[in-house]
Amino acid sequence: MKLLYFAKIREILGRSDETISLPSNILSAGDLIDYLMDLDDIYKTAFSDKKFFIAADEEFVEMDFIIKNSKEIAIFPPVTGG
Amino acid sequence: MIKIRIQSEAFNIENEIKEISRSKLNGATVSFIGSVRDLKSENLKNLEIEHFPKMAEKVLDKTAQYAFKNWNLSQCTIIHRYGKLKVADPIVLIITSSPHRKEAFKANEYIIDFLKTNAPFWKKENTEKRSYWVNQKN
Numbered sequence: 001m002k003l004l005y006f007a008k009i010r011e012i013l014g015r016s017d018e019t020i021s022l023p024s025n026i027l028s029a030g031d032l033i034d035y036l037m038d039l040d041d042i043y044k045t046a047f048s049d050k051k052f053f054i055a056a057d058e059e060f061v062e063m064d065f066i067i068k069n070s071k072e073i074a075i076f077p078p079v080t081g082g
Numbered sequence: 083m084i085k086i087r088i089q090s091e092a093f094n095i096e097n098e099i100k101e102i103s104r105s106k107l108n109g110a111t112v113s114f115i116g117s118v119r120d121l122k123s124e125n126l127k128n129l130e131i132e133h134f135p136k137m138a139e140k141v142l143d144k145t146a147q148y149a150f151k152n153w154n155l156s157q158c159t160i161i162h163r164y165g166k167l168k169v170a171d172p173i174v175l176i177i178t179s180s181p182h183r184k185e186a187f188k189a190n191e192y193i194i195d196f197l198k199t200n201a202p203f204w205k206k207e208n209t210e211k212r213s214y215w216v217n218q219k220n
Contacts, residue, residue, distance in 0.1 A: 006204060007206070008204075074134060078218035079199065079204060080198075082201070
């Protein structure tokens with residue numbers, strides 16, 4: 001699965017995207033966040049303040065969204081455009 | 083007609099308004115321009131705008147489509163810039179046209195308010211001393 005990061009989260013992680021293979025027990029967007037946070041402390045730093053949004057294939061989704069059929073998951077801070 | 087552009091280069095406001103108000107259906111055209119403002123405590127060197135291209139395009143398009151139907155617009159233009167901008171540079175342009183002014187005003191306000199909280203753009207302020215990401219305000 002392809003993961004995309006933007007803005008402050010991209011800077012903390014030091015990368016704008018990566019491709020990872022997820023274990024079969026990772027079902028929801030929330031599971032993915034927990035999985036990443038267990039994987040490496042850098043994700044804990046990026047996500048621990050819980051100030052982030054998730055988009056699956058360019059649509060905002062909640063933490064309980066099932067990501068099985070998604071091609072691309074983007075994780076980013078609250079938007080500040082306009 | 084809906085026109086959506088996401089670009090780094092400046093836009094020509096006069097040309098955009100001329101283009102939209104040429105239609106015979108437009109009794110009212112409202113334009114909103116959001117620009118880079120200086121900071122109170124220190125001088126802003128530049129403002130960097132990052133975006134998620136594919137999703138930003140989708141969100142702007144959906145927002146325009148919704149406003150178009152909901153307020154009976156005849157035309158709607160949204161242009162949002164990205165990259166490094168300086169103080170007073172325009173960031174976003176929203177033009178809404180409709181037969182009557184109330185709809186054009188309401189639609190325009192809806193679009194900018196919605197974009198502020200839903201369109202994937204992020205601002206980073208660079209001053210002489212530091213750089214930081216802008217926090218979301220209501």
